[in-house]
Amino acid sequence: MSKIKAENVNVYYGSKQALFDISIDIAEKEVTALIGPSGCGKSTFLRCLNRMNDVIEICRVEGSIKMDNLELNSRKLDVVRLRENVGMVFQKPNPFPKTIYENVAYGPTIHGIAQSKEEMDQIVETSLKKAALWNEVKDRLDEIGTGLSGGQQQRLCIARAISVSPEVILMDEPCSALDPIATAQIEELIDDLKKEVTIVIVTHSMSQAARVSQKTGFFHLGKLIEFGPTDKIFKNPDNQQTQDYITGRFG
């Protein structure tokens, strides 16, 4: 079942076009990986899905992106509600310089999800457990989030993202700043999360895409070259450029 349907998306930075006619179907409760060389537009596309490109003044998005038949690329859309439903995890772990508890409780607080302190405690605990961080931090929830190790910080960011029970989580190279052990932990986490949420992950690592995703899209120079089941993309791609990229001949 399709969760997000993008049709003919074009993105411009000023006069420079960054994405060309992207059409893609992202399936519900699956992991979709977007791969491609640096500057190919995969992050730009990801940021269209929660309207983070709004922050960049010169950025202009054309085309249609529908999530459950709701048009995302519309002036009338309430981005605050959208971002409540579409969480995001960034390349560099960016917890707030507040306590671990406050980091996770921030989303539920501003969206009015918890009615009481007990409910909030419950949300924080569940989110941290889902992010596989609970056991490591349960005794020091009032410590500053930025004092954790890199991998823990990134899991904290994931806990923060899932605290508002989003339907979609976008991940922008979530492991690029982490060591292999932390990376393995995050990948395991992604595997667990996909039972409940739709995940779109941008990654530089092809092996990571092959490990965690069900569908893979290959971007090159702002175009979506090939999109399909991950198995097919890695074993038997239709396109020569895809073949060249995954075999490491360029990029």
Next chain:
Amino acid sequence: MNSFKKNLLKKRYNAERRFQWYGKIAIGLALSFLAVFMFQIFSKGYSAFQKTWIVTEVHYDKELLLIDAESPSKDDLENADYYDVAYKAMTSLDPGLPEEEDRQLIQMVSYKYEAEVKDLLLKNPDYLGKIVPIKLTASDDVDQVHKGNYPRDIPEENRRVNDYQLQIYDMLNERGDILSEFNISFFTSPDSREAELAGIASSFMGTVFSILVCLAFSFPVAVLAAIYLEEFAPKNKFTDFIEVNINNLAAVPSIVFGLLGLGVLLAVFNLPRSTPLVGGITLSLMTLPTIIIAARASLKAVPPSIREAALAMGASNMQTTMHHTVPLSMPGTLSGTIIGLAQALGETAPLILIGMVAFVNTIPGTPVDPAASLPVQIYIWSESAERGFVEKVSACIMVLLAFLILMNLAAQIVRHKFEKKWS
């Protein structure tokens, strides 16, 4: 290694050594200027914290006080005539002095000696009819003689203290009737034309009120302006123009702001002249650009990743700014504010223009009472001819510096607290 390379290496090390020496010399020069400055102020000023008293005896004679009642009430004491009693208390120091010369003795104490005689009786009504010792404030000339600031070797006609007075002083000093005590009245009395009575209470309170008014006006306005410009305003030619103007404002000489205060606050809005309210508003015009610039710089220094994190959680622009960006920028903003206020604290020229240079001998209780300010007080006293004011100027500078150091200390503590929470 060939000799060319060796030479080059040697040159490089020498250059670095020379550079380090230049730096050390520069720091040494700066420190020695500071030391000379401090020494100058402290050596001149410390004596102002000592006050000289002349001890004599006063006879609270009912007849001389013109009190008729058997057991006089407070009002009777209040309305009694103290002239003769006080006069006798002074002239008794030298009973042999002819009457026409008595001024010489009277001049050795402050002109308020009669009030001091009265105050002692009002505080101790049972002294009535008794002979009791009393401390009278020595005149500034005797005060200076006692502190050793008055050379005795200049000819008598050029001296404010004549030979006879010196003789009396020496006699009293030998008897131990010249007292030197901590000068409380320097901190509790307002300005006076007489150096021995002049204090900084009026100007100190004036400065406190001015700074508070300045903070109350400039901080909210500057912080809101900075937040709007940095976080919400579109970046276009108009906002660029505003930015250039704010930077220019920071470089405008302070006297111009004084003229603005005079022309607008006093002439148009008819605010009360010589008051800390007007002074504070005028100073806030000066402080405003300093705080705006500091606040914008510290807002800019907040990493964009924090903003993205908040926005991606579904926080609105306003929530992102208020929950994350502004608290993170607060340490920088606060230190900028303190720097701005410290500048305002020492500012004299604009206050002179709005009339805070007036002679004020009352202590202001509110920001709309007339007052002076510490730097203006320094200016006023430095213009005075009497020797007694020289030490007062230095003492006032010391108080101003102490005020400044305290403010900076407070800022550091506040900063530290914030940073602990936020990093």
